[in-house]
Amino acid sequence: MKSAVENLNPTRVRLTVEVPFEELKPSLDAAYKKINQQIQVPGFRKGKVPARVIDQRFGRGAVLEEAVNDALPKLYQSAVEEGELNPLGQPEVDITELKDNELLAFTAEVDVRPEIEIPDYSGIEVTVDAAEVTDEDVEKAVEQLRERFATTTAVERAAAEGDVVKVDLEAKVDGEVLPDGVAKGVDYTIGSGELLEGIDGAVTGLSAGESATFTSELKGGSAAGKEAEVTVAVTTVSSRELPELDDDFAQLASEFDTIAELREDSRKRLAQGRKYEQATKAQEQVLEKLIELTEVPIPEKLLEDEVNTRKHNLINHQLAQMGMDLAAYLKMQDKSEEDFDAELKEQAEKGIRTQFILDELVAKEKLNVNQEELTEHLMRRAQSSGMSPDQFAQAVVEGGQVPMLVGEVARGKALALVVESATVKDTNGDVVDLDDEDEDGADEAAENAAESGEKADDKKSEA
Structure with missing residues (x-):
């Protein structure tokens, strides 16, 4: 078999493949065997009809068509591997020549992952809000707890x-x-x-x-x-x-003996929350800067499919559960359908770019996902889905979604790597230490930002 690759644009290629007829022999034999099981010819037992009789009765062309249909997926896959391509989705195949006992030639056009050059990201700088907790913040948190015990x-x-x-x-x-x-x-x-x-x-x-x-x-x-x-x-x-804010209330509403201890615990919890918010914002901003710095061509068909999928999910799942149609949703949002479609396209483009960039970083930095990391991620996803870890794991395995989860973890590690190289300061001008929040937060940020990247994974698995 001979194959050649022609780049039609940065995200689409045409494969030209020529196959000597002898390489079709296994598929021809399989075609005769399959037809044999489907026909009955007087004078012959079922499954024992000679090939020449099948050719005479049903035509050699029918056998060739069956054989080519059987051989094409394997031949296409061989050409993809020979060309070292990363296809997205199903190819458009065209049989250009079929000479009995001589040659099969075909072309296959398919979208591919673009080649991406990751720029130097060590100079990225972002600014986030300072993780400050005021006395007013503490009193507000305590008051909210007090409201629950009204x-x-x-x-x-x-x-x-x-x-x-x-x-x-x-x-x-x-x-x-x-x-x-x-x-x-x-x-x-x-x-x-x-x-x-x-x-x-x-x-x-x-x-x-x-x-x-x-x-x-x-x-x-x-x-x-x-x-x-x-x-x-x-x-x-x-x-x-409302109950009085005293030691009795602290004992009623918490594990603490005094209202002072309750306030101090509220301050610590608020500080932890602010640090997490700070880390999340830093990761989001670093990712935005990385996307701005990196040129990423997007396959048109992939983008079109992603936009359609997002729109379908919104209309048929999210809005349907709320008893609302698209027209009512747009009125509530004060948007035209054109504005809505433009926003949807922008979100889809960002998601696809994010996944392509982070996947390239995973490959470039040779990042791997171990079982412990995958298990931790699965536990987080199970918690957010409202399912038990066992139920979620079973659903993931049955749905063939394990590679998707591995990809999410790997992309989270790639983003954490970029964040670690960036300079993050707060609004007071102080450098922010994100070590404690990096891994979990980056994992979640990458997952959220590249949500539509699952489509690219699905597309690749279809090929």
Whole structure:
């Protein structure tokens, strides 16, 4: 077999392949055997029809077609390996010549991973917010904990801000009650802003047994984005009482004996959270700079498929679960469909570029993933998916997604390598030490930024 590679552009090649006919003999034999099992010819036992009889009865062309279809995938794969190509997706194959007992020639056009030159990234500098925790931050955290331990007591008076009301709701659009527009026994804290816009003004001043009507734009459901006439009926009014911030509260709400210890623990937790946020922002910014520095051609078909996949998932999964269609979503976001498509394309391009760059770094730095790293990553993914590690691992194996997880870990290690080489300072001008956060944070940042890169992996596995 002879093959040649022609570069059509940085992300697409044409393979030209010529195969001597004798190399098709195994596929020809397989074709005769397959046809033999499917036909019955008088005077011959099933499966024992001679090749010449099959040629006479059904035509040599049918046998050749079967043999070529059998041989093409293997011949194409051999040509790919000989050309040292990294194909993405299925090739477009064209049989250019087929001479019986002489020659098979075909071309195959396919998208390939572009060759990427990783620039010197040691000079990357980014600035992040300082990881400072103020006394006000601590008091806010303690107050939020205090809110969780609030008690309610039913009262016989008009509802006021801060009270908890139990309400029944009924939403109408154009005078018709919506099929999903009725809710009963909903607890709502006045002033929390957790329900419909306008409900605070409607229920304030109402006592149990009273109702009011207000208009509000629906955020979800079958009429998302439309103005609705909402009737709210108050069934009970309860006042909320917060516990005193003293040592008794500390013992009730935590493992600490004093309120001072509780505050100190809150400060430590906040500091840890700020450090993690700081590391995540640093990694995101370093990745942005790396993408800016690196030229990455993107295969058009891969980009088109990724955009279509993202749009399909949004419409048929995320919005469908919310009972919303694309038109309502765009109205809520105050976007045109053209703006939406442009943003979707930009996000897809960024995801593909990210994966290509980090994969190139993995190869260049010869980064490997060991079992411990893969297990740790699997545990994190299981936790975020709401599944047990065993359930998630089983789903991953059954879905053939282990290579995808390995790729995520490897890309995380590649990003951590770049972050380690970069200079990260906070807004106070101090150099930030990210050693404690690098690995986990980079793993997550790479996974999030290159989410659409899974498409490139899938494309490669299709080939």
